[in-house]
Amino acid sequence: MMTAPWCVLGDFNIVLKMDERIGGNPVNREESREFMDCLNLCGLEDLPFEGSKYTWCNNQGIGKRIYSKLDRILGNIEWIINFNFKAHFREGGISDHSAMILKQVKHDTRHSFKFCVMWTLDPHFPQIVKEEEEDSHHLFCRCSFTKETYQLISTWAQFDFQAKSIEEVTQRITNISPAKRRLKIAAIFAACVYNIWKARNEVLHKNLPTTPGAVSQRIHTHMTIFLNSKGIIME
Known part of the structure:
Protein backbone atom coordinates (compact mmCIF):
# COMPACT_ATOMS: atom_id res chain seq x y z
CA MET A 1 0.00 0.00 0.00
CA VAL A 105 -10.65 24.31 -0.17
CA LYS A 106 -9.94 27.57 1.62
CA HIS A 107 -8.96 27.24 5.25
CA ASP A 108 -11.93 27.44 7.58
CA THR A 109 -11.38 28.31 11.22
CA ARG A 110 -14.39 26.16 12.12
CA HIS A 111 -13.10 22.64 12.59
CA SER A 112 -15.72 19.93 12.22
CA PHE A 113 -14.87 16.34 13.04
CA LYS A 114 -14.40 14.07 10.03
CA PHE A 115 -13.92 10.34 10.30
CA CYS A 116 -11.46 8.83 7.81
CA VAL A 117 -12.02 5.22 6.83
CA MET A 118 -8.28 4.56 6.68
CA TRP A 119 -8.00 5.17 10.44
CA THR A 120 -9.31 1.64 10.83
CA LEU A 121 -6.06 0.36 9.30
CA ASP A 122 -4.13 1.50 12.39
CA PRO A 123 -3.49 -1.56 14.60
CA HIS A 124 -4.39 0.51 17.70
CA PHE A 125 -7.79 1.57 16.33
CA PRO A 126 -9.87 -1.34 17.76
CA GLN A 127 -8.44 -0.82 21.24
CA ILE A 128 -9.10 2.92 21.15
CA VAL A 129 -12.72 2.28 20.19
CA LYS A 130 -13.10 -0.34 22.93
CA GLU A 131 -11.86 2.07 25.56
CA GLU A 132 -14.63 4.55 24.80
CA GLU A 133 -17.50 4.20 27.23
CA GLU A 134 -20.73 3.03 25.61
CA ASP A 135 -24.19 2.57 27.09
CA SER A 136 -27.83 2.54 26.03
CA HIS A 137 -27.87 6.35 25.98
CA HIS A 138 -25.22 6.50 23.27
CA LEU A 139 -26.55 8.36 20.24
CA PHE A 140 -25.49 5.52 17.95
CA CYS A 141 -27.60 2.99 19.91
CA ARG A 142 -30.65 5.24 20.12
CA CYS A 143 -30.55 6.45 16.51
CA SER A 144 -33.76 5.53 14.62
CA PHE A 145 -31.76 5.30 11.39
CA THR A 146 -29.53 2.63 12.97
CA LYS A 147 -32.53 0.69 14.26
CA GLU A 148 -34.23 0.67 10.85
CA THR A 149 -31.00 -0.43 9.21
CA TYR A 150 -30.71 -3.24 11.78
CA GLN A 151 -34.23 -4.43 10.93
CA LEU A 152 -33.37 -4.60 7.23
CA ILE A 153 -30.11 -6.45 7.92
CA SER A 154 -31.96 -9.02 10.02
CA THR A 155 -34.03 -10.04 6.98
CA TRP A 156 -30.98 -11.47 5.18
CA ALA A 157 -28.42 -11.98 7.94
CA GLN A 158 -30.51 -14.65 9.74
CA PHE A 159 -29.56 -13.60 13.25
CA ASP A 160 -31.32 -11.63 15.95
CA PHE A 161 -29.48 -10.19 18.91
CA GLN A 162 -28.92 -6.71 20.24
CA ALA A 163 -26.17 -5.40 22.49
CA LYS A 164 -25.43 -2.14 24.29
CA SER A 165 -21.64 -2.08 24.00
CA ILE A 166 -18.77 -3.32 21.88
CA GLU A 167 -17.68 -5.56 24.75
CA GLU A 168 -21.08 -7.24 24.82
CA VAL A 169 -21.06 -7.74 21.06
CA THR A 170 -17.55 -9.20 21.18
CA GLN A 171 -18.48 -11.58 24.00
CA ARG A 172 -21.61 -12.81 22.26
CA ILE A 173 -19.80 -13.32 18.97
CA THR A 174 -17.06 -15.29 20.77
CA ASN A 175 -19.68 -17.70 22.11
CA ILE A 176 -21.25 -18.40 18.71
CA SER A 177 -20.66 -21.81 17.16
CA PRO A 178 -19.79 -23.30 14.77
CA ALA A 179 -16.75 -21.27 13.72
CA LYS A 180 -18.12 -20.57 10.23
CA ARG A 181 -21.24 -18.91 11.63
CA ARG A 182 -19.12 -17.00 14.14
CA LEU A 183 -17.01 -15.60 11.29
CA LYS A 184 -20.15 -14.60 9.38
CA ILE A 185 -21.60 -12.70 12.33
CA ALA A 186 -18.25 -10.99 12.99
CA ALA A 187 -18.08 -9.92 9.32
CA ILE A 188 -21.61 -8.53 9.50
CA PHE A 189 -20.81 -6.60 12.68
CA ALA A 190 -17.64 -5.10 11.20
CA ALA A 191 -19.49 -4.13 8.00
CA CYS A 192 -22.28 -2.54 10.06
CA VAL A 193 -19.94 -0.35 12.10
CA TYR A 194 -18.04 0.75 9.00
CA ASN A 195 -21.02 1.49 6.73
CA ILE A 196 -23.37 3.10 9.25
CA TRP A 197 -20.71 5.55 10.40
CA LYS A 198 -19.62 6.10 6.80
CA ALA A 199 -23.22 6.96 5.89
CA ARG A 200 -23.43 9.31 8.87
CA ASN A 201 -20.31 11.19 7.77
CA GLU A 202 -21.46 11.36 4.16
CA VAL A 203 -24.63 13.09 5.33
CA LEU A 204 -22.82 15.47 7.71
CA HIS A 205 -19.74 16.36 5.69
CA LYS A 206 -20.57 15.66 2.05
CA ASN A 207 -24.31 16.40 2.08
CA LEU A 208 -25.01 13.04 0.44
CA PRO A 209 -28.48 11.71 1.32
CA THR A 210 -28.84 8.02 2.07
CA THR A 211 -31.43 5.51 3.30
CA PRO A 212 -31.36 2.49 5.62
CA GLY A 213 -31.97 0.32 2.55
CA ALA A 214 -28.90 1.68 0.78
CA VAL A 215 -26.76 1.19 3.89
CA SER A 216 -28.06 -2.37 4.31
CA GLN A 217 -27.04 -3.09 0.71
CA ARG A 218 -23.55 -1.69 1.30
CA ILE A 219 -23.19 -3.77 4.45
CA HIS A 220 -24.17 -6.88 2.50
CA THR A 221 -21.64 -6.06 -0.23
CA HIS A 222 -18.69 -5.51 2.15
CA MET A 223 -19.57 -8.59 4.18
CA THR A 224 -19.86 -10.77 1.07
CA ILE A 225 -16.49 -9.62 -0.29
CA PHE A 226 -14.78 -10.45 3.02
CA LEU A 227 -16.42 -13.86 3.38
CA ASN A 228 -15.69 -14.78 -0.24
CA SER A 229 -12.03 -13.99 0.39
CA LYS A 230 -12.19 -16.61 3.17
CA GLY A 231 -13.87 -19.15 0.90
CA ILE A 232 -17.24 -18.82 2.64
CA ILE A 233 -20.48 -18.30 0.71
CA MET A 234 -23.23 -16.38 2.49
CA GLU A 235 -26.38 -18.50 2.59
Whole structure:
Protein backbone atom coordinates (compact mmCIF):
# COMPACT_ATOMS: atom_id res chain seq x y z
CA MET A 1 0.00 0.00 0.00
CA MET A 2 1.24 3.49 -0.89
CA THR A 3 2.46 5.39 2.18
CA ALA A 4 3.14 8.73 0.47
CA PRO A 5 0.32 11.17 -0.38
CA TRP A 6 -1.45 9.77 -3.43
CA CYS A 7 -4.24 11.15 -5.58
CA VAL A 8 -5.69 9.20 -8.50
CA LEU A 9 -8.20 10.61 -10.95
CA GLY A 10 -9.68 9.67 -14.29
CA ASP A 11 -12.28 7.65 -16.16
CA PHE A 12 -12.42 4.22 -14.51
CA ASN A 13 -15.15 2.97 -16.86
CA ILE A 14 -16.97 1.22 -14.00
CA VAL A 15 -19.47 2.25 -11.35
CA LEU A 16 -18.84 1.52 -7.68
CA LYS A 17 -22.25 1.76 -6.02
CA MET A 18 -25.75 0.57 -6.84
CA ASP A 19 -27.10 4.09 -7.32
CA GLU A 20 -24.38 5.27 -9.72
CA ARG A 21 -26.25 4.42 -12.92
CA ILE A 22 -29.58 5.58 -14.31
CA GLY A 23 -30.96 3.70 -17.32
CA GLY A 24 -29.55 0.62 -19.04
CA ASN A 25 -28.89 -2.56 -17.08
CA PRO A 26 -29.16 -2.37 -13.27
CA VAL A 27 -25.86 -2.29 -11.39
CA ASN A 28 -24.95 -5.63 -9.83
CA ARG A 29 -22.37 -6.34 -7.15
CA GLU A 30 -20.30 -8.59 -9.39
CA GLU A 31 -19.41 -5.85 -11.87
CA SER A 32 -18.23 -3.54 -9.07
CA ARG A 33 -16.47 -6.12 -6.90
CA GLU A 34 -13.04 -6.03 -8.59
CA PHE A 35 -12.96 -2.22 -8.54
CA MET A 36 -14.03 -2.11 -4.89
CA ASP A 37 -11.40 -4.70 -3.93
CA CYS A 38 -8.75 -2.64 -5.73
CA LEU A 39 -9.67 0.56 -3.88
CA ASN A 40 -9.67 -1.23 -0.53
CA LEU A 41 -6.28 -2.78 -1.27
CA CYS A 42 -4.80 0.58 -2.26
CA GLY A 43 -6.41 2.50 0.62
CA LEU A 44 -8.20 4.92 -1.72
CA GLU A 45 -11.57 6.58 -1.36
CA ASP A 46 -13.52 9.37 -3.07
CA LEU A 47 -12.63 12.92 -2.15
CA PRO A 48 -15.55 15.12 -1.09
CA PHE A 49 -17.19 16.36 -4.27
CA GLU A 50 -19.64 18.89 -5.62
CA GLY A 51 -21.41 19.28 -8.93
CA SER A 52 -22.79 16.52 -11.10
CA LYS A 53 -23.11 13.09 -9.49
CA TYR A 54 -23.29 11.32 -12.85
CA THR A 55 -20.19 12.07 -14.90
CA TRP A 56 -20.99 10.30 -18.17
CA CYS A 57 -23.97 10.19 -20.52
CA ASN A 58 -24.42 8.21 -23.73
CA ASN A 59 -26.44 11.13 -25.19
CA GLN A 60 -29.04 8.80 -26.68
CA GLY A 61 -32.70 9.64 -27.14
CA ILE A 62 -35.57 9.17 -24.72
CA GLY A 63 -35.80 5.61 -23.46
CA LYS A 64 -32.19 4.81 -24.35
CA ARG A 65 -30.31 7.41 -22.35
CA ILE A 66 -27.89 6.22 -19.65
CA TYR A 67 -26.20 8.27 -16.94
CA SER A 68 -23.30 6.80 -14.94
CA LYS A 69 -20.61 7.88 -12.50
CA LEU A 70 -17.48 6.66 -14.28
CA ASP A 71 -15.07 9.46 -13.40
CA ARG A 72 -13.64 9.87 -9.91
CA ILE A 73 -10.99 11.71 -7.93
CA LEU A 74 -9.58 9.44 -5.22
CA GLY A 75 -7.06 9.94 -2.44
CA ASN A 76 -5.38 7.95 0.31
CA ILE A 77 -5.27 8.99 3.97
CA GLU A 78 -1.91 10.76 3.55
CA TRP A 79 -3.33 12.89 0.75
CA ILE A 80 -6.49 13.73 2.68
CA ILE A 81 -4.52 14.73 5.78
CA ASN A 82 -1.92 16.85 3.96
CA PHE A 83 -3.98 18.46 1.19
CA ASN A 84 -7.36 20.11 1.64
CA PHE A 85 -8.92 19.49 -1.78
CA LYS A 86 -12.32 18.51 -3.10
CA ALA A 87 -13.53 17.32 -6.49
CA HIS A 88 -15.79 19.36 -8.74
CA PHE A 89 -17.62 17.75 -11.66
CA ARG A 90 -19.07 20.16 -14.19
CA GLU A 91 -22.32 19.51 -16.00
CA GLY A 92 -22.08 17.96 -19.46
CA GLY A 93 -20.56 19.93 -22.32
CA ILE A 94 -19.03 18.92 -25.65
CA SER A 95 -17.71 15.63 -24.29
CA ASP A 96 -19.89 12.78 -23.05
CA HIS A 97 -17.87 12.98 -19.80
CA SER A 98 -18.07 15.75 -17.20
CA ALA A 99 -14.96 17.88 -16.74
CA MET A 100 -13.15 17.11 -13.46
CA ILE A 101 -11.57 19.88 -11.42
CA LEU A 102 -9.46 19.39 -8.29
CA LYS A 103 -10.23 22.43 -6.13
CA GLN A 104 -8.34 23.56 -3.07
CA VAL A 105 -10.65 24.31 -0.17
CA LYS A 106 -9.94 27.57 1.62
CA HIS A 107 -8.96 27.24 5.25
CA ASP A 108 -11.93 27.44 7.58
CA THR A 109 -11.38 28.31 11.22
CA ARG A 110 -14.39 26.16 12.12
CA HIS A 111 -13.10 22.64 12.59
CA SER A 112 -15.72 19.93 12.22
CA PHE A 113 -14.87 16.34 13.04
CA LYS A 114 -14.40 14.07 10.03
CA PHE A 115 -13.92 10.34 10.30
CA CYS A 116 -11.46 8.83 7.81
CA VAL A 117 -12.02 5.22 6.83
CA MET A 118 -8.28 4.56 6.68
CA TRP A 119 -8.00 5.17 10.44
CA THR A 120 -9.31 1.64 10.83
CA LEU A 121 -6.06 0.36 9.30
CA ASP A 122 -4.13 1.50 12.39
CA PRO A 123 -3.49 -1.56 14.60
CA HIS A 124 -4.39 0.51 17.70
CA PHE A 125 -7.79 1.57 16.33
CA PRO A 126 -9.87 -1.34 17.76
CA GLN A 127 -8.44 -0.82 21.24
CA ILE A 128 -9.10 2.92 21.15
CA VAL A 129 -12.72 2.28 20.19
CA LYS A 130 -13.10 -0.34 22.93
CA GLU A 131 -11.86 2.07 25.56
CA GLU A 132 -14.63 4.55 24.80
CA GLU A 133 -17.50 4.20 27.23
CA GLU A 134 -20.73 3.03 25.61
CA ASP A 135 -24.19 2.57 27.09
CA SER A 136 -27.83 2.54 26.03
CA HIS A 137 -27.87 6.35 25.98
CA HIS A 138 -25.22 6.50 23.27
CA LEU A 139 -26.55 8.36 20.24
CA PHE A 140 -25.49 5.52 17.95
CA CYS A 141 -27.60 2.99 19.91
CA ARG A 142 -30.65 5.24 20.12
CA CYS A 143 -30.55 6.45 16.51
CA SER A 144 -33.76 5.53 14.62
CA PHE A 145 -31.76 5.30 11.39
CA THR A 146 -29.53 2.63 12.97
CA LYS A 147 -32.53 0.69 14.26
CA GLU A 148 -34.23 0.67 10.85
CA THR A 149 -31.00 -0.43 9.21
CA TYR A 150 -30.71 -3.24 11.78
CA GLN A 151 -34.23 -4.43 10.93
CA LEU A 152 -33.37 -4.60 7.23
CA ILE A 153 -30.11 -6.45 7.92
CA SER A 154 -31.96 -9.02 10.02
CA THR A 155 -34.03 -10.04 6.98
CA TRP A 156 -30.98 -11.47 5.18
CA ALA A 157 -28.42 -11.98 7.94
CA GLN A 158 -30.51 -14.65 9.74
CA PHE A 159 -29.56 -13.60 13.25
CA ASP A 160 -31.32 -11.63 15.95
CA PHE A 161 -29.48 -10.19 18.91
CA GLN A 162 -28.92 -6.71 20.24
CA ALA A 163 -26.17 -5.40 22.49
CA LYS A 164 -25.43 -2.14 24.29
CA SER A 165 -21.64 -2.08 24.00
CA ILE A 166 -18.77 -3.32 21.88
CA GLU A 167 -17.68 -5.56 24.75
CA GLU A 168 -21.08 -7.24 24.82
CA VAL A 169 -21.06 -7.74 21.06
CA THR A 170 -17.55 -9.20 21.18
CA GLN A 171 -18.48 -11.58 24.00
CA ARG A 172 -21.61 -12.81 22.26
CA ILE A 173 -19.80 -13.32 18.97
CA THR A 174 -17.06 -15.29 20.77
CA ASN A 175 -19.68 -17.70 22.11
CA ILE A 176 -21.25 -18.40 18.71
CA SER A 177 -20.66 -21.81 17.16
CA PRO A 178 -19.79 -23.30 14.77
CA ALA A 179 -16.75 -21.27 13.72
CA LYS A 180 -18.12 -20.57 10.23
CA ARG A 181 -21.24 -18.91 11.63
CA ARG A 182 -19.12 -17.00 14.14
CA LEU A 183 -17.01 -15.60 11.29
CA LYS A 184 -20.15 -14.60 9.38
CA ILE A 185 -21.60 -12.70 12.33
CA ALA A 186 -18.25 -10.99 12.99
CA ALA A 187 -18.08 -9.92 9.32
CA ILE A 188 -21.61 -8.53 9.50
CA PHE A 189 -20.81 -6.60 12.68
CA ALA A 190 -17.64 -5.10 11.20
CA ALA A 191 -19.49 -4.13 8.00
CA CYS A 192 -22.28 -2.54 10.06
CA VAL A 193 -19.94 -0.35 12.10
CA TYR A 194 -18.04 0.75 9.00
CA ASN A 195 -21.02 1.49 6.73
CA ILE A 196 -23.37 3.10 9.25
CA TRP A 197 -20.71 5.55 10.40
CA LYS A 198 -19.62 6.10 6.80
CA ALA A 199 -23.22 6.96 5.89
CA ARG A 200 -23.43 9.31 8.87
CA ASN A 201 -20.31 11.19 7.77
CA GLU A 202 -21.46 11.36 4.16
CA VAL A 203 -24.63 13.09 5.33
CA LEU A 204 -22.82 15.47 7.71
CA HIS A 205 -19.74 16.36 5.69
CA LYS A 206 -20.57 15.66 2.05
CA ASN A 207 -24.31 16.40 2.08
CA LEU A 208 -25.01 13.04 0.44
CA PRO A 209 -28.48 11.71 1.32
CA THR A 210 -28.84 8.02 2.07
CA THR A 211 -31.43 5.51 3.30
CA PRO A 212 -31.36 2.49 5.62
CA GLY A 213 -31.97 0.32 2.55
CA ALA A 214 -28.90 1.68 0.78
CA VAL A 215 -26.76 1.19 3.89
CA SER A 216 -28.06 -2.37 4.31
CA GLN A 217 -27.04 -3.09 0.71
CA ARG A 218 -23.55 -1.69 1.30
CA ILE A 219 -23.19 -3.77 4.45
CA HIS A 220 -24.17 -6.88 2.50
CA THR A 221 -21.64 -6.06 -0.23
CA HIS A 222 -18.69 -5.51 2.15
CA MET A 223 -19.57 -8.59 4.18
CA THR A 224 -19.86 -10.77 1.07
CA ILE A 225 -16.49 -9.62 -0.29
CA PHE A 226 -14.78 -10.45 3.02
CA LEU A 227 -16.42 -13.86 3.38
CA ASN A 228 -15.69 -14.78 -0.24
CA SER A 229 -12.03 -13.99 0.39
CA LYS A 230 -12.19 -16.61 3.17
CA GLY A 231 -13.87 -19.15 0.90
CA ILE A 232 -17.24 -18.82 2.64
CA ILE A 233 -20.48 -18.30 0.71
CA MET A 234 -23.23 -16.38 2.49
CA GLU A 235 -26.38 -18.50 2.59
